Amino acid sequence: MQTDEPETSEKKHLNPHLWVDLYADYLYAFAITRLHDENLVRDLLQETFLAALERKDNFEGRSTEKTWLTAILKNKIIDVYRAKSSGLKKNVLTEQDDADFFDSKNGHWNDEHRPALFGIEQSKALENKEFQKILQACMKKLPSLWFAVFTLKYIDDESTQTICRELKVTASNFGVIMHRTKVSLRSCLQKNWI
């Protein structure tokens, strides 16, 4: 494997000639796991490199080249998320929309979605490739706004404030989305596993 994060001595400089060799696969994997759209991802990679060239004088060497490029790409991905979700009329969710997971009157689990033990209660399930595959498929089925909110929070460690601002989601909707996403992922895993 290549050493793609040069330490101290090279940290302050950018070397665009090596960007494709060093980072293209990484950035591609980063984007395709978030957008699932081959052509769009290719466009974004190109835009990322070109945008980085445009502003390479702004690079202060406080982060590595790789982190800096990834941040540029991530902003472009957030732009896509925003464009996708702003087209949706129904960005407002209420807890009542959970009616299919829970009984709307008393909040009990509905039969179809009630959690059962099926092997993902302990972290040893992490090693199970089948679970990973099913989970991946389940994630692709999420509404795009939910997917965006959920991954920005758990994968990209963005603050709730940033996510709400960028994706124009209210704080209370944020909570509802996080809840529904998890309930739905869990249910999907169980359904496809058993």
Next chain:
Amino acid sequence: MKELNANELKKIAYNCRKATFLIEKQQVEKITAREQLELKIHLAGCSICVTFMQQSLVINQMVKKLFQSDAIKLKLDDSFKHHLQKRIEDHLEKN
């Protein structure tokens, strides 16, 4: 903290939607002492939501694993890499 009356206690004890909402909420932010108590009361009597909580935490870890871009063996094809390289070199020459 306000005392929970019997009616409120009953509502919490049986409301799995509320309990799972709190389970998710506490994974991303601090929940209030009252919410903690509500959740504790619910979980004491609801093994289904205990299972949910265990599975929810494992799902978080699984999702993180799915997104480790360093470990993902997806590769861009060479022809597109050449294309990218050329765009970069062209740009560098121009400037």
